[in-house]
Amino acid sequence: MMMLTPERMAPLKARRLGIDTHHEPTLYLPAQSHVCRSEGFESLSRVQVTTHQSCHLIASLNIVTDSLLADDEVGFSESAWKRLGLKAEDPIWLSHPKPVQSLSHVRAKVYGHELTDLQFQSIINDIVEGRYADVHLAAFITACGDDNLSDDEITSLTEAMVKSGSTLDWQLPLVVDKHCVGGLPGNRTTPIVVSILTACGLTVPKTSSRAITSPAGTADTMETLTEVSLSLEQMREVVSREGGCLAWGGAMRLSPADDMLIQVERALDIDSEGQLIASVLSKKIAAGATHVLIDIPVGPTAKVRSEEAANRLAASFQTVAANLGLELQVMMTDGSQPVGRGIGPALEARDILAVLQNDPEAPQDLRQRSAEVAGAMLAMVKHLSPEEGTRLALDTLNQGTAWEKFRRICDAQGGFRHPAVAPYRYALVAEHTGRVTRIDNRILAKIAKLAGAPADPAAGVEINVKLGDQVDCQDVLIMIHAENAGELNYAVEYLNEHPQVIELENLLQQEA
Numbered sequence: 400m401m402m403l404t405p406e407r408m409a410p411l412k413a414r415r416l417g418i419d420t421h422h423e424p425t426l427y428l429p430a431q432s433h434v435c436r437s438e439g440f441e442s443l444s445r446v447q448v449t450t451h452q453s454c455h456l457i458a459s460l461n462i463v464t465d466s467l468l469a470d471d472e473v474g475f476s477e478s479a480w481k482r483l484g485l486k487a488e489d490p491i492w493l494s495h496p497k498p499v500q501s502l503s504h505v506r507a508k509v510y511g512h513e514l515t516d517l518q519f520q521s522i523i524n525d526i527v528e529g530r531y532a533d534v535h536l537a538a539f540i541t542a543c544g545d546d547n548l549s550d551d552e553i554t555s556l557t558e559a560m561v562k563s564g565s566t567l568d569w570q571l572p573l574v575v576d577k578h579c580v581g582g583l584p585g586n587r588t589t590p591i592v593v594s595i596l597t598a599c600g601l602t603v604p605k606t607s608s609r610a611i612t613s614p615a616g617t618a619d620t621m622e623t624l625t626e627v628s629l630s631l632e633q634m635r636e637v638v639s640r641e642g643g644c645l646a647w648g649g650a651m652r653l654s655p656a657d658d659m660l661i662q663v664e665r666a667l668d669i670d671s672e673g674q675l676i677a678s679v680l681s682k683k684i685a686a687g688a689t690h691v692l693i694d695i696p697v698g699p700t701a702k703v704r705s706e707e708a709a710n711r712l713a714a715s716f717q718t719v720a721a722n723l724g725l726e727l728q729v730m731m732t733d734g735s736q737p738v739g740r741g742i743g744p745a746l747e748a749r750d751i752l753a754v755l756q757n758d759p760e761a762p763q764d765l766r767q768r769s770a771e772v773a774g775a776m777l778a779m780v781k782h783l784s785p786e787e788g789t790r791l792a793l794d795t796l797n798q799g800t801a802w803e804k805f806r807r808i809c810d811a812q813g814g815f816r817h818p819a820v821a822p823y824r825y826a827l828v829a830e831h832t833g834r835v836t837r838i839d840n841r842i843l844a845k846i847a848k849l850a851g852a853p854a855d856p857a858a859g860v861e862i863n864v865k866l867g868d869q870v871d872c873q874d875v876l877i878m879i880h881a882e883n884a885g886e887l888n889y890a891v892e893y894l895n896e897h898p899q900v901i902e903l904e905n906l907l908q909q910e911a
Contacts, residue, residue: 410451410490411473413480420476422662423533424458426493427467427474434473434493435462445532447496454483457496457529501525502535508542516555523559523656536663540674548673550715554722556673560681564652565631567604567687569638574602575776576688578679580695580712581613581670582702584844585739585862587747588694589617590624590645591754591769594805595795596776597643604638606648606686608658608678611665614847614859618647619744620751623856626813637811645808653685654678670702672712676719683725690726692776696734700840703734730775732768736838736866739765743852743859745818746880752818755802764865770796821857821880823887827894829870833903838866842900846879850890855882864901876901 411434416427426446428435440446442462449455458479468474473491475483485491501521504514514522522539525531531539548556575596579586593603607617607627621627628650629637637644649658657678664670683691693716696702697709713729720727739750739762753761754769774789783791795801809815843860851858861878864870879894881887894900 409471410492412469412471413485413487413489413491414468414472414474415480415485415487416467416474416476418474418476420478422478422659423476424456424479424482424529425476426458426460426479427463427476428460429468429470429472430462430464431470433470438493438495440493445496447494448479448483449492449494450483450485451490456483459532496530499525499530499535505535505539505542508547509538511547513549514552514555516558519552519555520559520562523556523563526656526659527563533663533666536660537667540660540664540667540669540671543674544669544671546672550718550722553673553676553715553719556677557681557684557719557723560654560656560677561684564655564685566653566685567631567635569602569604569687571602571689573690573780574604574688575690575692575780576603576605576683576686577692577694577772577776578683580675580679580693580702581611582840583696583698583734584614584737584742584840584847584860585747585750585765586696586737586768587615587617587620587739587751588765588769588772590621590751590805591765591796591801592773592776593643593645594755594801594808595769595773595792597641597808598795598800598804599777599791601642601776601780602638603643604634604686604688605643605645606634606651606653606682607645608648608661608682610853611661611670612668614742614844614852615744615747616853617645618649619853619856620747621645622647623745623748623816623818624751625809625815629812633812637808640811641804641808643808644812646812648682648686654681657681672715676712676716680716680719680723680725684723688725690776690780691720691728692772692779693727693729694772695729695731697731698734698736698840700838700842701734706731728775728779730772732771734840737840737843737862738762738768740861740863741859742843742847742862743850743880744856745820746857746859746861748818754796755805757797757799757802766796819857821855821859821882823881823884825879825887825891826875827877827879827901829872829874829876829903831903831905832871833869833905835864835866835868835870835901836904837899837902838862838864839897839900842897843877846877846890846894846900849886849893850879850881851883851886855886858882858886870903
């Protein structure tokens, strides 16, 4: 008896349903479809799609119980439709995909087993090839969380992530990069640091991720100022012209597994240390960096809350970097309060411009912090002391060469534009005279996200005070910015439930 292969079975007609399922490709079949009956498909089945051009895709299946689809139609989500490049009524064949063998390694990790190089490579390869549904990605992320990865495993995971995508080789002995582990709202030093370093003659092909658990990532902020979705060739051209770039790494398939994991980490609000290290270092290595500086802010409401935790993280970073032949330095910085005034893409962009343009009203903490990070990197590669490096960085800002370099990088990436301004605002004012004794980074970040950041670029929070500042009654402490009234209301409601976001010591009561 001759078996019916998918190509020999009657095809279904492709139909675009316009449903946004984010990054996960999804199919829709009517419950009465003959394919459901013959193949035993049910809701949430993993299905292999084959087109008449022999293109393949693995997708999750949803079952439609009303008359949305005809019996001979298969519906596609936007992500599935675009990835296959379909046209209306293209013939489609569905079949069961081969079992995903690497899921056995994920299960082993769930039960606490240490994985090998080959096991991590198998998992990452299947992720990149689209064999994992979001539920499988979530299982892998969770299994690797809570310090469940040894340094050897982090090294294996990093190598696997590098091998899964494109890599760059600049044919240079010195290519520098930096990364901040995050958890500190407004700490958008990267565009300033890259401008300083490239103005000083260093090569800095900076690729950045979008926000995972924060109100903005560097790529989100830079996107309010210029184009960041560069191809590999465009990136090469920008770096060749200007010595550096400020691009989104997800558009270039540099460690593509990382971008797929980040999207699920964002939904889970998880950013574990082992995967953080693998994520950061895989992107740096894939982008061709030879020397990397890691900034770890430490504070009671930052991502890293204690010096002990910072030392552990720094040691793991250094061990994994050494295993991979990467020159790496760690600097620990103050994470007790936000940096700058803006929290959210456009608000942070305005702070960056103020610093680069030497605006007298620019946030001085962002200026000084950027100079110190750039100074540490200059010291790292130019045989200077950190103090000499910082002075060189400040001179580069003062002379306007960093601003000129930033504008040229933006022009090379597609042109400079001004950040948007949100139309809806709400001010939190001081109820009494007092001194600022505590600022909660996490609550501020949550308010900015509820206001719409980073999806709404102009949304976020503007903070007008620093620790130790004395304020008068009715002084504005923070200003919430939103692009629509509904999200402003969400943010304000959360703020009202968390008044401890800014704590004031009552000076009048002390005097009494």
